[in-house]
Amino acid sequence: MTANQSGPRKDGKSAGISVFGTGQTTAPHDVSPDLLTGREIFSSNLPALFNPARVWESLAAIQADTRSKTGNGLFLEASSHPAATAFDILRTRLLRGLAEKGWKRIAVTSPTHGCGKSFVATNLAFALARRPASRTVLMDFDLRHPEIAQILGVKDDIDLGAFLAGHQPLESEFRRFGRTLALGLNTHPISQASETLHDPDTVVALAAMIEQLDPEVVIYDLPPALANDDLLALGPSLDAVLLVTDGSKTSPEEIRACEKLFEGRIPLLGVVLNRAQDFNAGRYRYAKT
Known part of the structure; x- marks a missing residue:
């Protein structure tokens, strides 16, 4: 089966996501009539609509200079660096917490700008x-x-x-690093960011992305929680939040303000202390979950 555009929605717009079928022909079904309604009953199941493996293969692969990235604090490959080890520990603790709750959609945010949330989100991914x-x-x-x-x-x-609005299919805007990481990147700032996150089109696009890619974990790098309402706007599409704080600038009052903001809305999975003064071997400490 070749890739086809998904059907139109009720508002007349396409979901903007290509459908990758299983590639298998449908075997003849044994048919028998329902004795009460007279309708036909098919004894075999219909094939799955999506084949995630084929969707992953459709994403354009990117390359990165791992040596230069390590010098900038990114660990794209396994490393014995103490900071890389801290992210491995964070990964294991995160997976344990997600498994206990049945969660997979995690927001990474910070109280204010400059706490290193994007570097934490990227290294964790x-x-x-x-x-x-x-x-x-x-x-x-x-x-x-x-x-x-x-x-x-x-x-x-x-x-x-364009992907969130349903104008472009997933494979046009997503990239793939290796065989296990899909990247929903962006080079076009959106002025009406909060309104975009409130838009039902965004909810549809994210649900379809998860259905097609079938990931174990989705990491959303979001703006600082105290700067705007973007995190709360995306709340219905999240399972939990990971808070990144800066050991040299984040105040206890800011952490408490975030906890109050999340309370009753989005579960706080843990806190990452970045640039901790007592962690002289590297920049990061693992989260407290």
């Missing part, structure tokens, strides 16, 4: 993706100030807003 035969998605949802593409050195013109 790469740590998760280093697991063999895993599937992890990292999405840049700091729509006003997207920077993950720049962090990774990706120079492609990528418009995540």
Whole structure:
């Protein structure tokens, strides 16, 4: 089966996501009539609508200079660096917490700007993706100030807003690193970011993305929680939030303000202390979950 555009929605717009079928022909079905209604009953199941393996293969692969990225604090490959080890520990603790709750959609945010949330989100995503035969998605949802593409050195013109609005299919805007990490990057700032996240089109696009890619974990890099309402706007599409704090600047009052903001809305999975003064071997400490 070839890739086809998904059917129109009730509002007349396409969901903007290609349908990758199983590629298998449908075997003849044994048919028998329902004795009460006279309708036909098919004894065999219909084939699955999506084949995630084929969707993953459709994503354009990107390359990155791992040596230069390590010098900038990114660990795209396994490393014995103490900070890389801290992210591996964070990965394991995160997976344990997600397994206990049956969660997979995690927001990474911070109280204010400059806490290093995008670097934490990116390193965590790469740590998760280093697991063999895993599937992890990292999405840049700091729509006003997207920077993950720049962090990774990706120079492609990528418009995540077009995907969220249903104007472009998933494979046009997503990229793939290796075989286990899908990247929803963005190089076009969106001025009406909060309104975009409130839009039902965004909810539809994210649900379809999860259905097609079938990831174990989705990491959303979101703006600082105290800066705007973007995190709350995306709340219905999230399972939990990971809070990144800066050991040199984040105040206890800011952490408490975030906890109050999340309370009753989005579960707080843990806190990552970045640039901790007592962690002289590296920049990060693992989360307290």
